[in-house]
Amino acid sequence: MITKTSVTELLVRTAWHHLASSTIKVQKCNMSDQYRGKVIVAPMVRVCTLPFRLLTVDYGTDLVYTEETVDYKMLRSIKRQNDVLGTVDFIDKSDGTVFFRTCERERSKVIFQIGTNDAQRALKVGKMVEPYVAGLDVNMGCPKEFSLKGGMGAALLTQPDKIKSILTTLVQGLTIPVTCKIRILDSLPETLELCKLIEECGVAAIGVHGRTRQERPRHPNHNDVIREIAKVLTIPVIANGGSREISRHDDIKKFQQDTGASSVMIARAAMWNCSILRPEGFLPLDTVIEQYLRYCIQYDNPFTYSKYTVQNMLRELQDTPRGKAFLETQTLQEISIIWGLEDYFKTQLAKQNEGRKSLNFEMSEGKTAMPPSADHVKIVEREENGQKVVEMPIQFIRGNFNNADLPKMLLNTHVFRKQLKGPMYSHVIVDKFFSASVTVDGVRYTSTLREKSKRYSEQGAAIVFLHAMGLVSKTYGFVPPQGARKYLTEVTRQTVKEDVMSNEIVRNNDARIENEETDCKKRRLEDDSASVSLHQQESSQETDTSRNNNKSSITDGAS
Known part of the structure; x- marks a missing residue:
């Protein structure tokens, strides 16, 4: 039995449904x-x-x-x-x-x-x-x-x-x-x-x-x-x-x-x-890259992503002296030097490091940032469970070493000549990052920065030993030695003039745009031709299909 109340409720529900439907359509x-x-x-x-x-x-x-x-x-x-x-x-x-x-x-x-x-x-x-x-x-x-x-x-x-x-x-x-x-x-x-x-x-x-x-x-x-x-x-x-x-x-x-x-x-x-x-x-492409790198530095963009993006911008310009220097880079700081942003990098990094220090989250989050130079590094000595521990914040960057002066190689040579006890390596894994220590003559040396590779973490520990013992220069591990990265050294020494390189990039970019426009016109003509051919083919197929269908109908009718 339908009552007046139920009809009213139905009307209300229907009204709400239409209202909701209308609202959804507007949204x-x-x-x-x-x-x-x-x-x-x-x-x-x-x-x-x-x-x-x-x-x-x-x-x-x-x-x-x-x-x-x-x-x-x-x-x-x-x-x-x-x-x-x-x-x-x-x-x-x-x-x-x-x-x-x-x-x-x-x-x-x-x-x-x-x-x-x-x-x-x-x-x-x-x-x-x-x-x-x-x-x-x-x-x-x-x-x-x-x-x-x-x-x-x-x-x-x-x-x-x-x-x-x-x-x-x-x-x-x-x-x-x-x-x-x-x-x-x-x-x-x-x-x-x-x-x-x-x-x-x-x-x-x-x-x-x-x-x-x-x-x-x-x-x-x-x-x-x-x-x-x-x-x-x-x-x-x-x-x-x-x-x-x-x-x-x-x-x-x-x-x-x-x-x-x-x-x-x-x-x-x-x-x-x-x-x-x-x-x-x-x-100019140079301007675009510089503005992009400023954002990379400001927002601490991963080096690998930054390098990949710039590499795709450079394209054939990777064959220029600046391009070859860029390909040798191992850190965002090195890329910033090539485009004249070293001071901006140092200023931003100092702000970020100061902020991290005040918030006290750098170590707990596994931050793996290379200090900007040897002047920013402090060697800290402490005691842990009766053992002397020497710590230093440094990362192993492969491009900063020649094959003949790798940290573990120099450490092994020194230990052999001095007849010291060791080296013995140990590792701690935190969130898939590696932190290694090397013990020589009862003293443990370790970097406070973590690595994604076990092998690299051991090299980092070896660097700490070499610096703590005064066996290498203060710049060892922070900047590439002579000959390690030929093109990067040339650019940072400004043997390639910035204005010449900038003009070369602009000229090459303008020529590339002109060539691309020509290629685009050719491709459009090819695509239009292919499209016409495709439509003709489809039309022919439709005609053949229609004929076959007509034949089929005649056959069906006859049967």
């Missing part, structure tokens, strides 16, 4: 606006760390993605408010490294990309980063073996149920926009069906790399497929994969027009020289 619309008419920097491994992201913001990017972070790595991390750098850090508990560092300045621009194949894990990660980023993106396009074996990236493209589970869980559970980045499938109908499914999950936008999982950058991007996707979806489509066609800022708009997409995402073109994002045009 979805507002979130989608974040991805309309934008120029976006794509996620790039080892490149899209905080310094590079901030530099792209300086040059005018609307949004910038982080490099992909796997959900498991994020879930085993600890979050730390870094008052020294003014950042929020996510630290891998297994090795003590910072793998995601962000700051308030990029809060409205940065999109956190996650690698996952599980909805609940993805949601937990989303909740962890939600207060610090402008959006969350799920990587569904990476064709690398690591992602595929883990069921992530492009492996998800053939698992619609899992895609739906992950995306709907994130959309319903987070207050920030959720997107995903895919590659196209082997056929247009399959691709369109996948994109429609993704749109129905409630995502704010979809990024589309116009190549299949089997194709690589040398293959042409299928702009025509992206155009068809943009026609059938109502959410913003972000076109990706056009770096072959983009050699200057104006090409970004042309790529958007060719694909019919709402926005454009660029990767390699931005990595090579991210001042391509500036409507005013390119800056």
Whole structure:
């Protein structure tokens, strides 16, 4: 029996349902606006760390993605408010490294990309980063073996149920926009069906790399497929994969027009020289590298990531004297010297060290930073369980030694000549970092800095012994000896004039841009020709199919 009360309750519930539905649609619309008419920097491994992201913001990017972070790595991390750098850090508990560092300045621009194949894990990660980023993106396009074996990236493209589970869980559970980045499938109908499914999950936008999982950058991007996707979806489509066609800022708009997409995402073109994002045009590559390195120094970016990024900027310029000197570098300080930033490096390092000292967290976090020079090093002697212990903060940097003067070799030679007792090495492992001690004649020598290699930690302990005994110069281990790194020595001695090198880089960069423009035009002609050929082939196939179908119908009718 339907009563007046039950009818009223039904009407109220229906009204609330429509209101909630309308609210969701308004929120979805507002979130989608974040991805309309934008120029976006794509996620790039080892490149899209905080310094590079901030530099792209300086040059005018609307949004910038982080490099992909796997959900498991994020879930085993600890979050730390870094008052020294003014950042929020996510630290891998297994090795003590910072793998995601962000700051308030990029809060409205940065999109956190996650690698996952599980909805609940993805949601937990989303909740962890939600207060610090402008959006969350799920990587569904990476064709690398690591992602595929883990069921992530492009492996998800053939698992619609899992895609739906992950995306709907994130959309319903987070207050920030959720997107995903895919590659196209082997056929247009399959691709369109996948994109429609993704749109129905409630995502704010979809990024589309116009190549299949089997194709690589040398293959042409299928702009025509992206155009068809943009026609059938109502959410913003972000076109990706056009770096072959983009050699200057104006090409970004042309790529958007060719694909019919709402926005454009660029990767390699931005990595090579991210001042391509500036409507005013390119800056000299030297200027871009210097500004990038300033951010690296300011935000304590890992040396390996910094070097990798600069190396990708230099490209063929690695064959110049400065480029060869750069390849010999072993620390961020050495890179800063090459680009005239040594004083800035020392100033920033002094501030950071003072801050760490006041907060008293450097040792507990396993910080492995090389002191800037021998003048900053103190040798401390103490007693532990009746044994004399000598400590010194120094790291073993392989490039600072010739093969004939390695620390353990010099130590062994001295012990043999003096007929001393030892050496005996021992190790302590903390969060996958090694700390070694060497005992000679009953005295234990150790470095207070940890190494990622057991072998390197022993070399570090040997350096402490050599300095404590006064067997080497004060600069031993801190700077490369004569001949250890030929090109770096030449540059730091200024035998190569800075202005000559700077002009050479500008000239080479201008020539490269001109060559790339010519190559782009050729590729466009080739791609257009290939597209026409493909359409002709498809048309021919459709005609043949139609004829075969007609023959079949006649045969069926006759039978």
